[in-house]
Amino acid sequence: MRPSMQEQPARADGGPQRPEAEAHFARPTAASHTVLPPAQPPPPPFAVLPVAAIACAVAAVLLFSAGRVGYYSDELYFVAAGRHPAWGYADQPPLVPLLAHALDTLSDGSPVWLRLPAVAVTTLGVPVAALTARELGGRRAAQTATAGAYAVSPVMLNGHLLSTVSLDIVLTTVATWLLVRWVRTRRDRLLLLIGLTAAVAFQIKFLGVAHWAALLVAVLLVGPRDLLRRPLLWASAAAVVLTALPGLLWQAANGWPQLAMTKVISREVARMEGGRAVFLPAMFSGAGMVGAVLLCYGLWRLFAARELRPYRFLGLAFAGLCVGYLAVNGRSYYVAGLFVILWAAGATGLQGLWPTGPRVWSAAGAYVLAGALAVPVLPLQPVSRTSENRLAIETVGWPDLARSVARVHRELPPGQRDRAVVITYRYDQAGALDRFGPALGLPRPYSGHRGYWYLGRPADDSAPVVFVGGDEEYLRQFFVSVRRQGEVTNSAGVRNLNWGVPLWICEGLRGSWRTMWPRFSHLNADWVDGASRPPGSSTSGSSPA
Numbered sequence: 346m347r348p349s350m351q352e353q354p355a356r357a358d359g360g361p362q363r364p365e366a367e368a369h370f371a372r373p374t375a376a377s378h379t380v381l382p383p384a385q386p387p388p389p390p391f392a393v394l395p396v397a398a399i400a401c402a403v404a405a406v407l408l409f410s411a412g413r414v415g416y417y418s419d420e421l422y423f424v425a426a427g428r429h430p431a432w433g434y435a436d437q438p439p440l441v442p443l444l445a446h447a448l449d450t451l452s453d454g455s456p457v458w459l460r461l462p463a464v465a466v467t468t469l470g471v472p473v474a475a476l477t478a479r480e481l482g483g484r485r486a487a488q489t490a491t492a493g494a495y496a497v498s499p500v501m502l503n504g505h506l507l508s509t510v511s512l513d514i515v516l517t518t519v520a521t522w523l524l525v526r527w528v529r530t531r532r533d534r535l536l537l538l539i540g541l542t543a544a545v546a547f548q549i550k551f552l553g554v555a556h557w558a559a560l561l562v563a564v565l566l567v568g569p570r571d572l573l574r575r576p577l578l579w580a581s582a583a584a585v586v587l588t589a590l591p592g593l594l595w596q597a598a599n600g601w602p603q604l605a606m607t608k609v610i611s612r613e614v615a616r617m618e619g620g621r622a623v624f625l626p627a628m629f630s631g632a633g634m635v636g637a638v639l640l641c642y643g644l645w646r647l648f649a650a651r652e653l654r655p656y657r658f659l660g661l662a663f664a665g666l667c668v669g670y671l672a673v674n675g676r677s678y679y680v681a682g683l684f685v686i687l688w689a690a691g692a693t694g695l696q697g698l699w700p701t702g703p704r705v706w707s708a709a710g711a712y713v714l715a716g717a718l719a720v721p722v723l724p725l726q727p728v729s730r731t732s733e734n735r736l737a738i739e740t741v742g743w744p745d746l747a748r749s750v751a752r753v754h755r756e757l758p759p760g761q762r763d764r765a766v767v768i769t770y771r772y773d774q775a776g777a778l779d780r781f782g783p784a785l786g787l788p789r790p791y792s793g794h795r796g797y798w799y800l801g802r803p804a805d806d807s808a809p810v811v812f813v814g815g816d817e818e819y820l821r822q823f824f825v826s827v828r829r830q831g832e833v834t835n836s837a838g839v840r841n842l843n844w845g846v847p848l849w850i851c852e853g854l855r856g857s858w859r860t861m862w863p864r865f866s867h868l869n870a871d872w873v874d875g876a877s878r879p880p881g882s883s884t885s886g887s888s889p890a
Contacts, residue, residue, distance in 0.1 A: 388479045388529075392488040399492045400471035403502075407467060410505035410723040411460040414740040417506050420459060421743065421776030424449045426796060428779070433595030435602035435796035435868075440548035441509050454780070463511045467504025470515045470685070471495055477522045478689035480529055481653065483696060490692040490708070491685065494639050497715040499722045500631035500681045506736065509550045510678060516546040517556060517682025521659065524560075525686065528569060528655050533577045540581025544588045551603060552679055559665045563658035599799065602868065606795070609868045611674040620674055627677035628667070632684055634715040640684060643691030650694065659686045739773075742835030742843050746774060746813070747781035753811050753830045753848050754787055766807035768865070770814030772797040774843070778813075793865030802862040810851040817849075823861060825853025 416424075426434055427446020433439055445459060452458030474495040475488035483491065495501055504511040520542040527535040546553045564572055572578060596603055614620060619627075629637040647653050647660030663683045670679050724737040750767060757765055767782070767790045769775040775792035782790060791803055803810075812820060813833070820827045833846040854861060 389482065389484045389488075391479060392475060392485040392492075395485070395489040396472050396475040396492045399489070399496050400468050403471055403496050404464060404468040406723065407464040407502070407505045408457070410725065411464060412457045413724045414456070414737050416456055416459075416743055416777070416780065417508075417736060417740050418773035418776070419509075420445065420456070420507050421780055422772050422797065423507065423776075424459070425776040425779040426800065429800045431595060431799075433592035433599075435599070435799050436606050437509055437550060437603075437796070438548045438589075438592045440545070441507070441512065445507060449780075460505060460507045463504045463507045466512055466515045467501060470501060470518050473515070473519055473522050474685045474688065477518075477525055477685050478692050480522065480525045481656070481689050481693045483689060483693040487689070487692040487696040490639070490695070491689045493712050494633065494636040494688045494692070494715075495685060497712060497719050498631065498633040498636045498681075498684065499719045500678050500684075502719055502722045503736070505723060513546055513550040513552060514678070514681045516542055516549070517553070518685045520546070521683060521686050525656060525659070527572070533575055536575060536577040536581050540578075540584050543581070544585045547585060547589045548592070555666065555669060555679075556662075556682065559662040559669070560658065563661040563665065567657050567661055569655060569658070602796075602799075605868050607673075610676070614674040614676060618676075621671050624667075624671050624675075624677050628680065631678050631681060634718055635711055636684065636688060636715070639688040639691035641691075642694060643687035643689065646690045646694045647687070650690075653690055656686070656690070659683065660690075663687065738839055738841045741837050741839040741841055742833070743777035744781050745835040746777050746833050746843055746846075747785055747787065749831065749833045749848060750778060750811060750813060751782070751785035751787055753850070756830070757809070757811075757850075761809055764807060765809055765811060766791065766803040767811045767813070768792060768803070770794065770812070774813050774846075793862075793867055795868050798862075798866040803858050805858050807858065808852060808854065810849075810854075812849040812851050814846050815849065816847070820849060820851055823855060823864065824851040825855065827851050 423442045423445035426442035427444070427449075430443060431439060434442060444462060448459050448461070449455075471492045475483075475492040478488045478491040481487075501514070504515075520539050523535050523539045523542065526532075527539070543553060543557065564570060629640070632640050644660050644663065647657055663680060663686075666680045666683070669675070670677075721734060722736075724734055724740075754762065754765060754767065765788065767778060767788055769778065769790055769792045772792050772794040775790040775794070775797050778787060778790035782788075791801065792798065810824065811830075817827050817829075828850050829847055830850050831848045833843050833848065835841075835844065
């Protein structure tokens, strides 16, 4: 009697030995371009204990890191934007601002509570990574290796802060796992879950347009083309478009500022971040030391390994996205949502190696080293002692900024103070004043920078203006009188983007606020257009991801 499928010995690549008729996927016939699977054996058991241990470690590290720093620039903007509910914002869909405002209100201003969604979603990515390897036939070692690569990837560890990136990457990872599972099982109900995941992702970031377009082209080129004949796929796609429609209508009504933002980001990447030359190095750095190796090997296997032929479209989509973002000067982490499928493909290809003691210890050492190299991403030491963690440095000094502005505001004569308005050059400065200013008696802040400009303009009878940032030449195009009233520092002595920012008293607006406010709008900082630094800044800064 022939042994059962589960009793077959393992091949060198880790898959079971089976006759051609019982291969994991049947050959396409001349009459069909579709790769159709026969009845499938169950996947290997899920590696519950090691994956759970890795997930718990990731959650603990992220929670510890989340409590060690103050608000980050984008978090302040999210909270402020959420206080002005809208179907869309200039630089993103509405979900993250509304979520940030709700959490900040319920927690009475706790950054840790604000970051819990990012921590939870990032931690969820660990078992999803292992499950992706399991769908490819990965046994315990391959699942653990894939989950471990996720855990020591610097780009994933940014989940200690609330950002559109940290949420979008994991949602793309979940959608990819569901897609891989559909390819193996052909259970069309999975397409509804994929649509739900994509719908949520489109309320966080518009990058999904490029992601799903690349997948569509890849499926058309290499299959499985029968995916495109599934009614539930198109029903799910219609639901995604329907849920995104209010945000698209908001963009259309406001002149499509998101498209303008993509051009701004492209210029930033080209002129400040190294441009196309650093795309691939930055991508490999974000994947981590172990992740970069698995990424390259996994991409090769998706194209070359016969048993992974049905998943080749994922490797092609990843390569296409890399080429596309290289062409438009996109950021390297835009492709990170597909890292896990590459890690899983690489890990399953290595699981057939005989697990000798030296190999196990060598692999464990590689992961430990990769984790140590990823540590600088996290604020594990006091921010005042490091200048390497750019994200952590920019969480310092926001209360100091508010106190400095409040001092200038209090020095105004009582008659002027009641009518004074506060305007900032950058969106994050306005977000900080919106968060910390009311307790100091400051009025609502305004800013012309990026999405903050769309949150409203000063009242027509507002005067004078306490202006944060900028320089005299910039301000005199709006005001007759401009005088400097000090500058911003911070009690920690950290020389970040706000260190040395000037504070101004401006009077004599050259027109009404209704006519002048459009001139305050600027999506990009001046250094993007060629200046060495933005006005009133002592160091170059970052932009919303």
